[in-house]
Amino acid sequence: MANEFAKMRRLRVVPVVAAMVVGVVALSCVTFATPGFMGWVEDPSEQPWHWLLGGLSLAVPMVSPILLAVLASRQVDIEHQGNGWLLSQTSGLTPGYLCRVKFVATGAVVVAATLAQSGLVFALGKLVGITVAFPAGQWFSYTASIVAVNLVLFALHLLLSARIGNQLVGLGVGVLGVFVTVSSTGMPTWLAHFFPPWGYYALATPVDAREGGVVALDPPHLSVITLGVAAGVLFMFITRRFDRQEA
Template identity: 75%
Template sequence: MANEFAKMRRLHVAPVLVIMVIGVVALSCITFTTPGFMASVDDPAAQPWQWLLAGLALAVPLVSPILLAVLASRQVDVEHQGNGWIFSQTSGLTPGHLCRVKFVATGSLVAAAILVQSTVVIVLGALVGITTNFPTGQWLGYTASIAVVNLVLLALHILLSARIPNQLVGLGIGVLGVFVALSSTGMPPWLNHVLLPWGYYALSTPVDTRGGGVVALDPPYMSVVILGVLGGAVFLATTRMFDRQEA
């Protein structure tokens, strides 16, 4: 684990995470420029916190898929370029074990970045003067759900990057994932359940804008939990297959 964090310093992982946080926060705060928003920050009927949460729910799928692909690619490509798979195996660390360590190390930073970006958006909302009741349940539910979806997507990209040396493939899938995630907002829930894992960005959204207002949704949190369990099981099974293969 310490070795992976040491590699991250040379791979400039921190700047990528900073870009992800800044990108999500900046796009979320475009809500502040919505006509009439600043004049309604103290009006409970206008639901300013829900409007800001809707902005966050739009920003996350616009930024996260491509940058998660970049993070996974940088973490794994170094092993392809420097024969790291072979060197690790000679020291008793199998390719699958190495992938699992990479996921835990990178995933911990991704989870922290998600918490930071959500917190910063809340702080900025308070700084611009929103004084209505804070929707704690909606905000916590969305933050936790997005953490699960992003970690499953990170695991997927680690597997892709490990199996396919050409990292342009993983990055291309990351770009495609942005379009799928954004398109899924207009798709029926049953189809979003099939579009693993990008459709779950839409399923996790707790609010929606309709008819010039914002309405509360009922996200299927159990589906997100199942996604996390299924994603974890597939990742473990696949990396155990890597353990039985030559590096």
């Protein structure tokens, strides 16, 4: 684990994570430019927190898929370039075990970045003067759902990058994922279920803008939990298979 964190420093992981956080926060705060928003900060009927939460739920799926692909690629490409798989295996660390260690180490960074995004958007909402009641339940449940979806997507890209030496493939999937994610926002809920994990960004969306204003939704949190459990089992199964392969 310590070795993986040491690799992260050399791989410039911090700038990639910082770009993800800054990108999400910046796009979320476009909400501040909504006509009349600054006049709603003290009006409970206008639900300014829900507008800001809506901005966050639009920003996350536009930024995360590509940068998570970049993050996974950087973590694995060093093993392909330096024959690290073989070196680790001679030290008793199988490829599958190394993938699991990478997931835990870098996954902790992904979780921290996702929590930072949510916290910074909340802090900026306070900074601009929003004084109405904070919808803690919706905000925290959305943050937890996005943590789960981000981890699932990161695991997918980690396996893809480990299996395919050409890292352009993983990055191409990341770009394609943005289009799938954006498209899934207009899909019926039942259809979005068939595009994991990208469609689950849309499923986790807690609010929606309508003609009369912003309305709260009832996201299928059980679906996100099921995705996380299924992805965890599948990740363990695939990396166990990696354990039986020669580097």
